[in-house]
Amino acid sequence: MSKLHSLYGRCLAALLISLPFNAQALLISEVYYDHPGVDNGFEWVELYNNNHLAIDLSGYSLGYGGDDYTTGSLALSGIIASGAYFVIGGPSNIGITFDLSLNFNPDLQNSGTDADGIALFSPTAQIVDAVIYGAVNINDLLDETGLPGAVDVGDAPAGSSIERISLTGLWQIQSAPTPGTGPLPQPQLPPQTPPTGELFEPAPLTLLLPAIMMMAILAYRRQRRGGSDERAIPTCSFGNGLTA
């Protein structure tokens, strides 16, 4: 395979595996907002990467509140691996490993009759995902569609979390919180990902035809000048009885 074809194959393969195929790759997967006693220092938010590639969280942010998502905001950082959970918050909890250890300030809303919400914002300030929890979304908190969303889950009692249990947006109250793990399926690889550049290697006959044509043209020109050079006209066998 020529260097040109090899380079072409590698570049095309790299392009295909770097293209995002899942529009909603980064999800809020669990929230623990109500700790027995005081909440301060014990709250956390868990994200899940449903993409087949790792995601750099730089530029992403969380916004949370009741009237809107501006009661509190938090700039994110770190790398979340494909199919991995990423836990943000604490830092006073015992037995939890935080990927981004910090104390939410102000604390996350505890919901009730009026639903509260947490939204994940992209580097371009678009809502990537949101969870609305409580009884009624009377403040018309937006979801990932950009429109006022339906309540995703009810209000969790102290010590429980709210947990996403499907990629399609089903949530439940979880009495045994699962920071860093969860029930979501592993990301699917994009279809038709070429394993190597070899898929793009041309058939040998395709490579030979231009050279054969050039040799035939040169021989024809020599004959037109009065010479005879039959050796320059190649004879090729295609293995099916045909020759050229």
Ligand SMILES: [Ca+2]
């Ligand atoms: Ca706090």
Ligand SMILES: [Ca+2]
């Ligand atoms: Ca709280």
Ligand SMILES: [Ca+2]
């Ligand atoms: Ca979890």
